[in-house]
Amino acid sequence: MxxxxxxxxxxxxxxxxxxxxxxxxxxxxxxxxxxxxxxxxxxxxxxxxxxxxxxxxxxxxxxxxxxxxxxxxxxxxxxxxxxxxxxxxxxxxxxxxxxxxxxxxxxxxxxxxxxxxxxxxxxxxxxxxxxxxxxxxxxxxxxxxxxxxxxxxGGEKRKVLHLAAVFACNFTNHLYSLANQILIANDLDFDIIRPLIAETADKILIDLPENVQTGPAVRSDESTIEKHLTMLADLPELQEIYQTLSSSIKLSHK
Amino acid sequence: MxxxxxxxxxxxxxxxxxxxxxxxxxxxxxxxxxxxxxxxxxxxxxxxxxxxxxxxxxxxxxxxxxxxxxxxxxxxxxxxxxxxxxxxxxxxxxxxxxxxxxxxxxxxxxxxxxxxxxxxxxxxxxxxxxxxxxxxxxxxxxxxxxxxxxxxxGGEKRKVLHLAAVFACNFTNHLYSLANQILIANDLDFDIIRPLIAETADKILIDLPENVQTGPAVRSDESTIEKHLTMLADLPELQEIYQTLSSSIKLSHK
CATH class of the missing domain: 3.40.50.720 (NAD(P)-binding Rossmann-like Domain)
Known part of the structure; x- marks a missing residue:
């Protein structure tokens, strides 16, 4: 060919x-x-x-x-x-x-x-x-x-797939990047968080993500969520993302 | 011991x-x-x-x-x-x-x-x-x-690390879950997106996430972003997350 x-x-x-x-x-x-x-x-x-x-x-x-x-x-x-x-x-x-x-x-x-x-x-x-x-x-x-x-x-399903990919890949990579932003601001190296990222992706190769959600939001741990929002006081953009995604996790798991 | x-x-x-x-x-x-x-x-x-x-x-x-x-x-x-x-x-x-x-x-x-x-x-x-x-x-x-x-x-750095982990792990896993929500609503199986998730995590094991960002937002592809927001019209929660994260990607890469 x-x-x-x-x-x-x-x-x-x-x-x-x-x-x-x-x-x-x-x-x-x-x-x-x-x-x-x-x-x-x-x-x-x-x-x-x-x-x-x-x-x-x-x-x-x-x-x-x-x-x-x-x-x-x-x-x-x-x-x-x-x-x-x-x-x-x-x-x-x-x-x-x-x-x-x-x-x-x-x-x-x-x-x-x-x-x-x-x-x-x-x-x-x-x-x-x-x-x-x-x-x-x-x-x-x-x-x-x-x-x-x-x-x-067909085109309709392909477009849906592309949209899902934006969430699963592009947005995910950006969250890695925001995590790095938090680490850099505190003299911590991205390397320390790499095993966590690898395991997070690895888990859903054998399970569905909704079955393996962890963290303060899914536990409705309001005390930790409040502490984190306070820590992000100087980064209002990250604070907004933290709030939006935490609310969404709570909504999905209630 | x-x-x-x-x-x-x-x-x-x-x-x-x-x-x-x-x-x-x-x-x-x-x-x-x-x-x-x-x-x-x-x-x-x-x-x-x-x-x-x-x-x-x-x-x-x-x-x-x-x-x-x-x-x-x-x-x-x-x-x-x-x-x-x-x-x-x-x-x-x-x-x-x-x-x-x-x-x-x-x-x-x-x-x-x-x-x-x-x-x-x-x-x-x-x-x-x-x-x-x-x-x-x-x-x-x-x-x-x-x-x-x-x-x-020390405790301060540990707390920062935990906060970064919420972004890199908990929020990331939730994005996988939202991607699955989009797929399920259109009779598509999560399996089709698993290789993409694996590769997204794999990429940052050898590079920094800000160097490998892909997708419509980092390209400032407003036409695709508009199409995606329209597709999410019935899912206002996902629409908000799409908008918030796309804005954040644009801000980080401008």
Whole structure:
């Protein structure tokens, strides 16, 4: 399968490596920044391109992996193409592609990617959608080469999944960051809290989070909650978050 | 070392096992519920006790591992004791013990415990405090038998650590739970999001969370944020949390 990758960000980078490792041929990598295109293209032995008019017209699959608000523009440059065009976004409707292209689909990996960190693609859920059964099957065959977790999923459910991911991943990471802010302000190192974070995530791999909630709020330990709010008096933003989440925990467990 | 354990909850249970495994002798387990005292005492070959007046007066160490607001009451029953008395709380001042007991200390394990889940005590930070150097040394020697991460730490820092832990662990787990609430409402299984949670925690084991923040808020992707808030229209509590945390992410990364 000849694949053109449009994008050079975190998702594009990890997806390119996984596809290359699975034996697929990445013919081109496009980025408006030639430096970024080259950086990724070199890794997967592809041609770097920084001009949408130079995109190879004869590939089998075009993967658009750019910021959500840039997908339509990139797709617009692929109007004359016969191959299948997919995006990798959790929130963007398939119609953004299918309204202007012959063959469209979605190839959404539910994971958080950072360029510096290697991920095991085999366990990443891949959520697939396509405008017809034939192309859905093509995507499934490809997806199964790089992951054990392949889901066929319409746009509405995919968007719900993306929303849930914001809570479980983006907001969670920010809470780690706020914890670090509290530690730094008191000359404590983030390292001391890493085992706790690891165990918190580890627990829900074998149980549901609502079954293993701990802490002052779930115990309705108002005395500790009051002490903590007092400690956060100089950090009103963290105080508000503490109050909002504690109320929510109490509400969920009452 | 002869140890009396006062408490039979999650912390007491895991600590008892770790101490027993390290070759320490748990002579008694106290709980106001005899059933609970027996349950834990049997595991570590100790005598179960449900009456504070029957506590063995000749042990070397008394570990009070009960709810914060019950520590003072339990400590009050140990006034005539010569041995060292410690509590395992992150928030309670050592004075609650030292004001009424001869030899007092703190033995705080920074971890989240659930009875059903085995933990590796060796990586759990143990934060120690004592009223004098001799007893601090006794606690250090004991702590190093069960963990590689032993910290001497005053009450103020310990309380800060506990507060940071609420953000990094308790609130985080609740966000997993809210994600599940969103998934359940749309017939999606929590299993699909587990790899994402594992990777989110895994990333910060080798980096700081502020360096690996992803998601719509850090990208200032207002279009996606608006879509998500609309999707949460029927869940005003989650909508508020979404807004509060997104604002906080933007503020931290601007």
């Amino acid at each position: 000849k694949i053109v990758l449009l994008g050079s960000g975190n998702v594009a980078t990890h997806l390119a490596s996984a596809l290359k490792t699975a034996g697929e041929e990445i013919v081109q990598v496009f980025s408006p920044s030639l430096i970024n295109a080259k950086l990724l293209a070199e890794k997967v032995n592809a041609e770097p391109v920084d001009d949408l008019s130079k995109i190879n017209k004869l590939a089998d699959l075009y993967i658009i992996s750019v910021k959500d608000d840039a997908i339509a523009k990139v797709a617009g440059s692929l109007k004359t193409i016969d191959g299948l065009v997919v995006h990798t976004s959790g929130t963007t409707d398939i119609n953004v592609l299918s309204s202007i292209l012959k063959n469209a689909g979605v190839f959404y990996p539910l994971q958080t990617f950072s360029k510096s960190k290697v991920v095991n693609f085999a366990v990443i859920p891949l959520c697939l959608e396509a405008t017809d059964a034939k192309h859905l099957e093509i995507l499934k065959v490809l997806a199964r080469k790089i992951s054990h977790k392949v889901y066929e999923m | 002869k140890i009396v354990l006062l408490g039979s909850g999650n912390v007491a249970t895991h600590l008892a096992s770790a101490l027993k495994t390290a070759g320490e002798e748990i002579v008694q387990v106290f709980s106001p519920s005899l059933i609970n005292a027996k349950l834990l005492a049997e595991k570590v070959n100790a005598e179960p006790v449900d009456d504070l007046s029957k506590i063995n007066k000749l042990a070397d160490l008394y570990i009070i591992s009960v709810k914060d607001d019950a520590i003072a009451k339990v400590a009050g029953s140990l006034k005539t004791i010569d041995g060292l008395v410690v509590h395992t709380s992150g928030t309670t001042d050592i004075n609650v013990l030292s004001s009424i007991l001869k030899n007092a200390g703190v033995f705080y394990p920074l971890q989240t415990f659930s009875k059903s889940k085995v933990v590796n005590f060796a990586v759990i930070p143990l934060c120690l405090e004592a009223t004098d150097a001799k007893h601090l040394e006794i606690l250090k020697v004991l702590a190093r038998k069960i963990s590689h991460k032993v910290y001497e730490m």
